[in-house]
Amino acid sequence: xxxxxxxxxxxxxxxxxxxxxxxxxxxxxxxxxxxxxxxxxxxxxxxxxxxxxxxxxxxxxxxxxxxxxxxxxxxxxxxxxxxxxxxxxxxxxxxxxxxxxxxxxxxxxxxxxxxxxxxxxxxxxxxxxxxxxxxxxxxxxxxxxxxxxxxxxxxxxxxxxxxxxxxxxxxxxxxxxxxxxxxxxxxxxxxxxxxxxxxxxxxxxxxxxxxxxxxxxxxxxxxxxxxxxxxxxxxxxxxxxxxxxxxxxxxxxxxxxxxxxxxxxxx
Ligand SMILES: Nc1ncnc2c1ncn2[C@@H]1O[C@H](COP(=O)(O)OP(=O)(O)O)[C@@H](O)[C@H]1O
Ligand SMILES: [Mg+2]
Numbered sequence: 283x284x285x286x287x288x289x290x291x292x293x294x295x296x297x298x299x300x301x302x303x304x305x306x307x308x309x310x311x312x313x314x315x316x317x318x319x320x321x322x323x324x325x326x327x328x329x330x331x332x333x334x335x336x337x338x339x340x341x342x343x344x345x346x347x348x349x350x351x352x353x354x355x356x357x358x359x360x361x362x363x364x365x366x367x368x369x370x371x372x373x374x375x376x377x378x379x380x381x382x383x384x385x386x387x388x389x390x391x392x393x394x395x396x397x398x399x400x401x402x403x404x405x406x407x408x409x410x411x412x413x414x415x416x417x418x419x420x421x422x423x424x425x426x427x428x429x430x431x432x433x434x435x436x437x438x439x440x441x442x443x444x445x446x447x448x449x450x451x452x453x454x455x456x457x458x459x460x461x462x463x464x465x466x467x468x469x470x471x472x473x474x475x476x477x478x479x480x481x482x483x484x485x486x487x488x489x490x491x492x493x494x495x496x497x498x499x500x501x502x503x504x505x506x507x508x509x510x511x512x513x514x515x516x517x518x519x520x521x522x523x524x525x526x527x528x529x530x531x532x533x534x535x536x537x538x539x540x541x542x543x544x545x546x547x548x549x
Contacts (some may be wrong), residue, residue: 285487285540289509290336293395298484299504305476308504315394317381324348324362324377331400331411331438332384334392338508340441344387345399367439367495377481400503402440403461403496405432405454411440411495411505412451412470414512416478417532418488418541423478425471427513427527430454442516450520466506470494472504481507488536488544 289295293312300306313319321328324346327509332344340527347363362380364373366387373383388394402409410432417426430453434445442448451470455463474492482490491511517526 284520284542284545285489285507286539286545287486288428289485289507290338292333292335292392292506295481295485295507297490298481299477300423302476302480305473305480305504308477308502310398310503310505311359312395312397315388315396317385319394320346320381320384321377323398325379329401331397331399332388333395333397335395336393340367340439340444342392343439344384345438347399349374356423365436366470367437367441367444370398370436381400381540382463400495400505401499402457402495403454403498403500405430406447409433409440410446410449410454411493412454413511413513413516414470414474414494414513415517416474416490416492416530417536418478418482419532419535423475423482424532425474426532427517427522427525428470428474429516437440442512448516448519450522454511455496458496458500463495464501466500468498469502473504477504477507483511488529489533494534495522500529 296309296312299309329347330399334342345365348360349367350361350362359376361374363381364380374486378497402411411429412428412430414421414425428451430449430451431440431442431446432449433440437444451467455461455466477492478490487509491508492507495505497503513529
């Protein structure tokens, strides 16, 4: 597609959002992976995610979660649980073990980020996040479709390709009766517009998908953006014909209208 260039550098688009004083508060703390960076992040946050900077589809992701702290004569020694997006294993170890394991698991030829883990709201006890499809057919961004993706049991990611179940936004939010679904939906819409405005103008985009999250307390978070989003299977499953057709027709309109332009490359 010549409409736009592919953007997959997670650190880069986070930095673009961090320049905006309002949007920065929705971006989880993210640093480049190094052993000291991981140690520091584990001191600060109860859960961290280690992710390849430019992968997608939930590939190569590790979650480290603090599980307990046994207090002895010489102070506490926390232990951690490790889980992976790409295999079923679970490991529990002390900090040294975590570092060894992560260094062993990651691909030395790739850059990784370490990110504050968000305590995702759940549906039937399983975490979910939100996929929002954004289009800019003319001067403005519009929300063409959105849905919730519920992680498969024992899975740490909510990618559709990794077995997530899809629900409408309402189904997922209404089940969390302590949250105000109407209020959240409005805030989410505003936030998605603002984020698309900022990222869209920086990277010269007209189509993008945002992975957003609601935590258990009802705070909204930006997880990532996709400039070549998969949507067909996912959006077909929620059985909202009007939404699906709107997505397809807006997308086709954009592709037809802008296919001959030369998008700026800002990576
Ligand atoms: N910081 C985080 N806190 C909680 N869950 C996360 C976090 N980062 C990623 N995830 C989970 O992992 C999934 C995949 O992460 P994402 O950054 O979107 O990578 P990918 O490009 O592989 O899709 C997210 O949709 C979400 O379910
Ligand atoms: Mg994603």
